[in-house]
Amino acid sequence: MKFKYYSLKAIFWLLSIIPFWFYHGFSSLIAFIFIQFKLYRYKVVINNLKIAFPEKSDNEIRKIAHRFYYHFTDLLIESIKAFTISANQIKKRWKINVTSDIQRILDEKRNIAIIMPHYSNWEWGVPSFCMMTDRNQPIGLGIYKPLKNKLMDKIMKDNRSRFPGAKLVPKNDVSKVVNKYKNDHFMLGFAADQAPHNGYSAYWMEFLGKETGVFYGAEKFCKKLDLVPVYAHVKKIGRSKYEVDLEVISENPKETDYGFITEKHMKLLEADIKKEPYLWLWTHKRWKRSKPADYEIVRRKERIKN
Numbered sequence: 001m002k003f004k005y006y007s008l009k010a011i012f013w014l015l016s017i018i019p020f021w022f023y024h025g026f027s028s029l030i031a032f033i034f035i036q037f038k039l040y041r042y043k044v045v046i047n048n049l050k051i052a053f054p055e056k057s058d059n060e061i062r063k064i065a066h067r068f069y070y071h072f073t074d075l076l077i078e079s080i081k082a083f084t085i086s087a088n089q090i091k092k093r094w095k096i097n098v099t100s101d102i103q104r105i106l107d108e109k110r111n112i113a114i115i116m117p118h119y120s121n122w123e124w125g126v127p128s129f130c131m132m133t134d135r136n137q138p139i140g141l142g143i144y145k146p147l148k149n150k151l152m153d154k155i156m157k158d159n160r161s162r163f164p165g166a167k168l169v170p171k172n173d174v175s176k177v178v179n180k181y182k183n184d185h186f187m188l189g190f191a192a193d194q195a196p197h198n199g200y201s202a203y204w205m206e207f208l209g210k211e212t213g214v215f216y217g218a219e220k221f222c223k224k225l226d227l228v229p230v231y232a233h234v235k236k237i238g239r240s241k242y243e244v245d246l247e248v249i250s251e252n253p254k255e256t257d258y259g260f261i262t263e264k265h266m267k268l269l270e271a272d273i274k275k276e277p278y279l280w281l282w283t284h285k286r287w288k289r290s291k292p293a294d295y296e297i298v299r300r301k302e303r304i305k306n
Contacts, residue, residue, distance in 0.1 A: 004151055009083075012155065016083035023081070024239050027073040034069045045069075045282040052208040052286075053277070067278035071236070078240055079123045083159055087131060090163075094124040096132040096244040105228055105251070106136040109185050113227040115218050115249075115265045117193035118281035119272055120234035121242050127163040128244070129187060139181060140166045142189040143174055174217075178225065188227060190218040192262075193269055195284070199292045200299065203262045208270055210287055219261040222253040229253055229261050231268045236279060 034040050045068060049061045056064075085093075105112060116125050130140040142160070147153035157168045169177045169188075178188065192215050196202040202213030222229045229249040237243050249264045250256050273280050292298070 005154065008151065008155055009158075012080065012083045012159075016080050016085070020081070020240055023077040024074070027077050028070065030076075031066075031070040031073040034073070035066050040069075041283040044285055048282045048284075048286050049277070051210060052273070054209070064277050065282070068280075068282055071278055072281075072283070074239060075121060075123065078121060081240075082123055082127075085124070087127070087163065090124055090128050091131060093240055094121065094128040094242045094244065096128060097246065098133050099246060101248055102230065102246050103133060103135070105248070106133060106138065106185075109136065111138065111185065111225065111227050112187045113218055113222050113229045114187055114189045114232055115192050115229055116189060116232040116234065117265075117269045118191060119193070119269060120236050120276075120279045122191060122234070124242075125232070125234075126160050126166045126168065126189065129189065130163050130165040136185065137165065139184055139186040140189065141169050141177060141181065141186055142167070143171050143191070144168050146170050174221070178221075188221060188225075190215075190221075192218040192265060195286060195289060199289055200295060202289075202291075203259060204291045204295065205259070205263055205266060207266055208273065211291055212287065213289055213291060214262060214266055216262055218265065219253075219259070222261055223256070226254055229265065231265045233268070233272060236276070 034042065042065070045065050046061060049056075049064055053061065053064075114125075114129055116122055126140055126142040130137070144157075144160075147156060160166065161168050167177075174188075178186075194215060196213055196215055199213055201216065203216040203219075204211060204213050206212070207214065218229065221227060228251055231247045231249055233245040233247060235243045235245070247268065249261055249268075253261060269280075
């Protein structure tokens, strides 16, 4: 196990020291191959785009899909570069704009929830948020879904946690880990745009013109732990260069109505997607599940029980 672990880490390390200029050329070549031969979930991408943008022509859909693949292959090499990218490079290539409101909340030692969907670049999010301010910087706890391959999971987890104050939390251990850091100043990171497997635990809303089940977990933890929900607008300003604007959703999460936080951060994502649609992760079947017919009855019973 140790031999395989260090051998794979060495391979990833060697790959990661290849300069960006070379990787960008290689990335463009791979994207061209994906597009020409309709590889890697090409049909899924096209179908998702047609569902999200029924008003667009086939030609417009193809243009968005092709731009997506050029961005997607950039993202793949950026995940490899994460193995050796320095703190200075992260700050230059993934710049976070900390507003006076965000700094005030941090100065008050309030814990926050960073809601960052699979849009633009999320690979560099954990280390970047752990270096976003020079004053009252909280510990960063990033929620993630463990990989089935335990060896690759350990490599990925160790890599993303190599910066001081950056820790990855398996999604099933969130409550336990948060309890461990309850006396510390922390931020909890959510990728809140995935499709839940259980239709009854999802929050159902209109998203990109279609009824969609989305995770309610970010809102649940914000209310339970009094975390200030903050949405991260990640803009791509160049190849492997990003700028992040943070938007506070509510400073009083416990006082918000059911669904307010979830609706808000999904609508912010929707607005970002409509501005630059090629930057969202279109390779997953986004609308493969439907709302259960008895959803309202089951959820009502659960709310009464609780």
